[in-house]
Amino acid sequence: METRPIPVRLSKEMLESIDLLVRLKIFNSRSEALRKLLQIGLKEVEKHVRILRAIEELFDIEKKTGKIPIRLAGERAQLLKERDRL
Amino acid sequence: MKYIDTSVIVSALDPLDEKQKTSLQFLEEEKEKVASELVMLELASVVSRRLDELSIPLREFSLSSEQLLIAILVYVFRRFSIKFVKIGGSMEIPLLGQMSLPVAAAIELSAKIKLRSLDLLHIAYVKLLKEKGFKISAFATLDEDFVKAKEFLEKELSVALETL
Numbered sequence: 001m002e003t004r005p006i007p008v009r010l011s012k013e014m015l016e017s018i019d020l021l022v023r024l025k026i027f028n029s030r031s032e033a034l035r036k037l038l039q040i041g042l043k044e045v046e047k048h049v050r051i052l053r054a055i056e057e058l059f060d061i062e063k064k065t066g067k068i069p070i071r072l073a074g075e076r077a078q079l080l081k082e083r084d085r086l
Numbered sequence: 087m088k089y090i091d092t093s094v095i096v097s098a099l100d101p102l103d104e105k106q107k108t109s110l111q112f113l114e115e116e117k118e119k120v121a122s123e124l125v126m127l128e129l130a131s132v133v134s135r136r137l138d139e140l141s142i143p144l145r146e147f148s149l150s151s152e153q154l155l156i157a158i159l160v161y162v163f164r165r166f167s168i169k170f171v172k173i174g175g176s177m178e179i180p181l182l183g184q185m186s187l188p189v190a191a192a193i194e195l196s197a198k199i200k201l202r203s204l205d206l207l208h209i210a211y212v213k214l215l216k217e218k219g220f221k222i223s224a225f226a227t228l229d230e231d232f233v234k235a236k237e238f239l240e241k242e243l244s245v246a247l248e249t250l
Contacts, residue, residue, distance in 0.1 A: 054147045054157040055164070061143055068165065069143055070158060072099040075132045079096050080229055082131075083204050 008034070087118035087220060089212050090168055091227035092128035094250060095121075098166070105228055108250050112226065113166040120169045120220060122211035124188070124204070126159060133158050173214050187214060199238045202231065209235050216243055224248040 010018070018033045027033035061069040090113070097109035113119070133140065134155060141154050149157060163170055177190035185193070191210035192203070199209065208225075209232075216222055224246040225232065225239055232239075232247055239245040 050147050050149060051153050051157045051160075054144045054149055054154070055161045057144060057147070058157070058161040059165075062165075068099060070099050070133075070140060070162060071101055072096055072132055072136060073102045074100065075136070076093060076097045076100045076103045076105070076228065078135075079093060079128065079132055083202060083229065083231070 003035075087120055087222050088116055088224045088226045088248065089208075089215065089222050089245070090119050090121045090125065090166075091208060091225065091229060091232070092121075092125045092132070093228040094226050095125070095129055095162060095166065095168070096132055097228050097250075099162070105250060109228065112250055113168075116226075118169075119167065120171055120215065120222065121163070122188075122208070122215070123170075123172050124207050124211055126163075126170060128204075129162065130155060130159060133162075171215060171218075171220070173211060173218070195238075198242075199235050201234055205229070205231055205235065208232075209239065212239070212245055213243055216245070226250060 018030050018037075021027050021033050022030060027036060058069050094109050094112065097103045097105050098113050100106055103109070134151075137151055137154060140158060141149075141151075144154060144157065147157075162168075173188050175187045176184045177187050179185055179190050179193060182193075188207055188210050191214055192206040195201075195206050195210055195213070199206070201209065212222055212225055222243075222245055226248045228250050230249060233249070236247045239247050
């Protein structure tokens with residue numbers, strides 16, 4: 001697998017945690033630790049990818065049509081009526 | 087920074103509302119806007135009633151109704167650049183014990199202002215957000231019932247009531 005270096009700024013606390021994982025031999029290096037932790041984080045993101053793509057689609061529809069694709073016809077009056085019940 | 091009531095967001099998306107243009111223009115022109123969990127909940131309730139028709143352009147994504155609802159809520163908040171703020175924590179009410187912070191604050195407020203429970207919760211959120219350091223200068227709404235809280239908002243919280 002081809003890898004590329006990227007500059008990353010980390011807080012002191014984050015770096016200390018990474019170094020602890022390396023000292024405890026959970027990972028062999030800072031690079032390996034960051035790669036594995038990023039993999040875990042990206043798996044979490046993947047769970048939400050379809051939702052994120054749908055959000056992007058809503059913005060695209062607006063760009064194409066010039067109209068906000070969420071129409072809540074008559075709902076403002078309904079909302080105020082419901083508040084009256086509470 | 088202005089606290090945005092759900093009525094303004096729903097109005098901006100409601101083609102049958104005579105205030106739609108005003109609400110839309112307001113949301114697009116105001117720079118700093120904030121809304122609470124309660125606004126998110128009220129908007130979720132409104133959107134959920136329309137979920138079937140709103141799902142049509144997003145069919146290809148095969149989202150569950152929960153995922154679809156989240157996608158729409160996130161889109162609306164991002165579209166209008168509204169900052170979504172949650173208030174965690176709890177507070178002790180004498181003889182009643184620990185309660186979630188917004189509910190406890192709303193109960194306290196109910197002794198001072200006579201409002202419907204949801205309205206009390208909105209005012210409680212404004213108060214708590216101010217205490218958290220958010221510089222809220224106005225409460226923007228299309229619900230005229232909040233006029234009952236105008237004096238409290240202005241005198242106690244230095245927040246103007248902005249009825250669109």
